[in-house]
Amino acid sequence: MNYSVIVDVSLRQGIADPEGATIERALPALGFYGVTDVKAGKSFRMMIDADSEAEALERATALAERLLSNPVIEDATARLSGVHAS
Amino acid sequence: MNYSVIVDVSLRQGIADPEGATIERALPALGFYGVTDVKAGKSFRMMIDADSEAEALERATALAERLLSNPVIEDATARLSGVHAS
Amino acid sequence: MTRVGVVVFPGSNCEYDAASAMGMLGATAELVWHSTTDLTGYDAIILPGGFAHGDYLRPGALARFSPVMEAVGRFANDGGAVLGICNGFQVLTEAGLLPGALQKNRGLTFLCQPTTLIVTSQASVLTSQATLDQELVIPINHFSGAYTCDDATYDELVANDRIVLTYKDNPNGSRGDIAGIANERGNVVGLMPHPERAMSTLLGSDDGQVLLKSFLTAPVASLAL
Amino acid sequence: MNPPASLHGALGLSDDEFEEIRVVLGRDPNHLELALFGVMWSEHCSYKSSRLHLRRLPTTGPHVLVGPGENAGVIDAGDGIAVAIRIESHNHPSAIEPYQGAATGVGGILRDIFTMGARPLAVMDPLFFGELTDARQRWLVEGVVSGISGYGNSVGVPTIGGELTFDDCYSSNPLVNVLCVGALPKERLVLGIASGIGNLAVLLGSRTGRDGIGGVSVLASAGFSGDDAGAGDDAKRPSVQVGDPYEEKRLIEACLELLDCGYVVGIQDLGGAGLVCATSETAARGGVGMDVDVTAVPLREQGMAPYEIMTSESQERMLAIITPENLDAVQALCEKWEVRASVVGRVVEPVIGSDGVARAMLRIRDGFDGEILANVSASALADEAPLYDRPRERPTDLDAVHADDPTFDEPVGSPNDDALDLLVDPAWVYRQYDSQLFLNTVVGPGRDAALLRLAGPGLPASQRGIALSTDSNPRWCALDPKLGTALTVVEGVMNLACVGATAKAVVNCLNFGNPEHSEVMWQLSESIDGMTDACNDLGLPVIGGNVSLYNESAGADIDPTPVIGLLGVVDELVAAPPGWNWRAGDSLVLVGARHADGERPFPLAGSRWATRRGRRGGTLGSPEREALHATLDFVTREVASICAGGVSDVTAVHDVLGGGLVTAIAEMAAVTNIGAVLDEFEAHGELFSEFPGRFVVATSGVEAFARRAVAAGVPVAVLGTCGGDALIIGSTINLSVEEITARREGALVDALEATN
């Protein structure tokens, strides 16, 4: 089976996020109000060939932590994407 | 009401994704097999102060299309994140 | 004497270099802060290299909303000569003053190195005095310099002679080896390489002079358009 | 390490230090005060193990405007221009998060420079990693290099050189040093001094978060557990700092404009130990007290405790001392640059103690007129950390190591292969750096020394140039830290000579192991003596430096790694120096004493050639003094005359150092893409011997050149003739230029692209 998986990578709590903060500062000037706590993150979509959802997720999680993020500053979570499932 | 929103930005179909391709190439060496179609994207989390889910989503979508993505190469979608709702 | 406005966004860093290159060629350059809304009195405008607004989000994505950009748009519509160098090119595409977009380099690393450019069109304020097929050694200095656009746009650029400079040896994966393009009228030009860094053999090359000299004679030329 | 029993122990303070604090205060410290002492008396901030020894360095000279002790050293470069220079290490943060560790290292060194009123004009980055056969090392290299690239390019300061060394002793403790040079109109020089009772301390830049809380003592002053994912590292993780080059860029422009406007009486960067360091140092230097209102510090996170606010290492912050009258103007200017500016402190009278002595006190308060949370002598924090004369002991096995000299090894294997093995082109690294911004870079990375026009926004016009070089020879220093360090200073001066620059000042970054190991303290002391000898002999002042200790993994100390930064001046720079590109038909000449001093003509101990074959013993060779001085002066003069626009028969110049004579010539052949035919060398050892004092010069007029050399008392030997498409040395070396170029350019890239 081929599972479509999305890995979200975001900065850990308390770690400074200059990009998010800069975007947030710019919003009012662009006419966007009432938007706060902007955080910039990365996401990776991929197809994983596995026998079960559980296995697909498990391998995605391992990949997320070993390659797609640095646990020192980032949290990574993997989720199955119903939308793109094949 | 304060809604927690996530905007996902991904490269449009047919636009080269060297980042995704590079990751995909590196995987077998790291012992990850059966992973294909790796695509690198961005995600932005934010709190939006709005009167309704619908309004929050509508404003997030406007933000996603006008600022957070470049329509020449990227698609953007906004979603409410149950998880982080406040 | 030609008066050139060099737009400074917070995070720009090539403004002094662009200004000194203009000075070398006998023009007066003035730094124009990004909050400016009126560009009357300038004969030409340069958007210099650097990292406007830190390049956060995407290069040029936040800069395009700076107040000065509306004025730059009007200046361009009136036929004024506008040159976007590197980050300035990225700003011009984000602002829609030039088509396409600039993506991360093919190799996913920043590249600072000399490149050989080929003049592929004289129909622009940057290349009017260069000769067709002339080779120019000019450095690049960017992370996101891979020019990208859809087929329709590319065909249109080719058909209307709007690709003004190409790389002899494509360093970053740009579509069609594109290093610089112009708008329909040829008065707005963007390029990733840095002609202002190629003004003197003491620093390695003076091949940038022919381009910036063309640009300085442009005010006259563009009125003729 | 078993967990410390006491709070002061947990804060990195020994029992004796705790007692010392009680004596200083005349009472028990409260927790906040203890935390302040904990960070200020850490090795990283107080130099408590090294300061006694650093005092031996020569630091003065007629052109020295500011010596060690300030944020950066400053010399008078002429034409009304002062040049500021500083080098720092960011080793341990880079081991944990290579991108941010390196990025924040760049940010920190820039602040040291513009704190002096200087505009940062160039950065250099000496880097040391384990062998690239290890995947983690490749991850570290890519992370560190992209961190320097990402921050340095964005903040708008060119990176014009550095070093790149691979050795297993760095495998879990990479070294990331960063040097920055800046320039300012001489009269604008400012110091980090608080003065003027009633003046205000304004915090500029980023909001304060829990970045690097205790980072100084935890990250910089603690050794590492061998395995990189060890629990020890986990504990350190939350204190990783993220750099924001965009904030720093605005901060640079805002601060330089504040100084231009004369709004600032003193200014100090916030680095290690954050606000407590900046406030106590400025107060101590000025002999005035300082009241700090913790509630006035803009925060990024809620619920931060006063000790967190005072010791946070959040990046991109400065502390400016201004007069109250200028506050509005300062705030308006900062608004333009979108830089946050908040009054967090007040300069106050020193307090007369019961003993009748006036003390400059740092008082941390809850609101300017609120409760006093901490009340300690500023100089006690900043200057009065206990100094240690830690036990020093020459390693017992050193004699055995010295006895095992590779110099007389029977040459096995093919010299051609050995020569190719030593070639590495660092271009993959420096191509990722903007090395040209400001239109000053006459010689960029990839040659012997970098050479810049001495020009920049706001500087008086000048035809001068400044040259920079960073050098290190851990293998030499492992064999003999004293001579190894001395010869490394000589290497730097040689690098400068190649671009026609006269050396003016030295900065150094002393990367060593655990100072609690007596051998390491011996190495450190010897290294400082060696630097002192060389600087005295060459008439060079040491105007700044940095000491990084506890560079070890699983108890194994790194090789002693003093990094020497050289700053030189070219009086008239209107033409580029010759560089490495010779022309077909030129004669190749070896300039300088052909043989090392003493009975071994071509010593190989500590050479890259010997090290590659695992032969790490022996004793170093060095040049004969008179010949060395004559050679340095001669080469400098020859090249300087070319820089000044003179005509010359000299077409190429390169120093003979790492990898030896064959490496120097192969590098020149590679960049020129023209070969050369040389007579047989005197001995196999001459191919690879690295003793300093020799240059390879290509000349189109060998007789004239030789006459000038002899007249200057400089030995010369004609080696051969340039031309052809191969490098041929007698019957020993025969390599096509094509092969040399391919191996040299491929070495680093191929190693990085390995996939094991």
Ligand SMILES: Nc1ncnc2c1ncn2[C@@H]1O[C@H](COP(=O)(O)OP(=O)(O)O)[C@@H](O)[C@H]1O
């Ligand atoms: N990490 C680096 N960053 C920038 N430039 C570097 C780096 N490492 C080496 N270089 C440049 O490459 C050239 C060769 O470096 P190196 O091998 O250390 O030379 P040498 O042995 O002569 O000191 C020098 O010009 C140096 O500045």
Ligand SMILES: [Mg+2]
């Ligand atoms: Mg060097």
